[in-house]
Amino acid sequence: MGQNKLERFAELNEFDNVFQPAFDDTFRKDWVLKGKWHKEIFKNDNPIVLELGCGKGEYTVGLGKRYPDKNFIGIDIKGNRMWVGAKEALENDMNNIRFLRTRIEIIESFFAENEISEIWITFPDPQLKRGKKRLTSARFLNAYKTFLRKDGVVHLKTDNRELHDFTNEIAKLNNLSVVAKETDLYNSDIDSDILAIKTYYEQQYLNQGLPITYIQFGLNNNELINPPFDKEEK
Ligand SMILES: C[S@@+](CC[C@H](N)C(=O)[O-])C[C@H]1O[C@@H](n2cnc3c(N)ncnc32)[C@H](O)[C@@H]1O
Incomplete structure (x- = not known):
């Protein structure tokens, strides 16, 4: 492991805007802060927004700057990437930002019903061969439903x-409301300051000339979300 990485890990342990719960305290059990983020951490009733697979946390920090009246939690398993966003938030005294280092597979251990207002998934690993691991698979969407307003x-x-x-298909199949959808965001009519935040990975793809896609949808039906018939989740 590089020196830089080791130094970052050591620093991350001292950052008071970063939580790194032990696996044994979170696997198949509720973590201590589940249902308590508003009261005990942010100390306000402002909406809480998650960024899943946040990497260096460009959306967590970028949105946090634009919306001081909302709270943001960046979630990723990689500490040395998260260090970048956490450091910037600390240096700018951003009290509306936290980072949580954990696996998204156990996300239900961290948030209670209606605790979360919005979820951003930014350039996730596509997991094309392992449907169940996709962050927009039925399995994950059903998990998000347990805590998303x-x-x-x-x-x-x-x-x-x-x-x-795939995400559009699963939304359509399950009658989820698709609020916006673009297959080439930066050549579309959407002109949004929020969508113009660029992540580290996004910049690499833009440098290669790849179009960036965007979809926004609700999880607003009461049924269990099903995977597309022809793509059984494995
Ligand atoms: C391709 S990177 C994108 C990072 C960042 N959002 C960006 O756009 O620059 C995917 C990120 O998701 C994280 N990740 C992938 N699977 C995860 C999981 N199951 N739980 C937590 N983090 C995960 C990786 O550690 C990585 O930082």
Whole structure:
């Protein structure tokens, strides 16, 4: 492991805006802060927004700057990437930002019903061969449903057309409301300051000339979300 990485890990342990729960405290059990983020951490009732697979946390920090009246939690398993966003948030005294280092597979251990208002998924690993691991698979969407408010939305930004189409298909199949959908975001009519935040991975794809896709949808039906028939989740 590089020196830089080791130094970052050591620093991350000292950052008071980063939580790194032990696996044994979270696997198949509720973590201590589940249901308590508003009261004990942010100390306000402002909406809480998650960024899943946040990497260096460009959306967590970028949105946090634009919306001081909302709270943001960046989630990723990689500490040395998260260090970048956490450091910037600390240096700018951003009290509306936290980072959580964990696996998204156990996300239900961390948030209670209606605790979360919005979810951003930014350039996730597409997991084309392992449907169940896709962050917009039925399995994950059903997990998000347990804590996302009924009026909440999920945003997916990706360069991967197959993942974008899969997500659109699962939304359609399950009668989820698709609020916005673009297959070439930066050549579309959408002119949004929020969508113009660029992540580290996004910049690499843009440098290669790849179109960036975007879809925003709700999880607003009461049924269990099913995978597309022809793509059994494995
Ligand atoms: C392709 S990177 C994108 C990072 C960042 N969002 C960006 O756009 O630059 C995917 C990120 O998701 C994280 N990740 C992938 N699977 C994960 C999982 N199951 N739980 C937590 N983090 C995960 C990886 O560690 C990585 O930082």
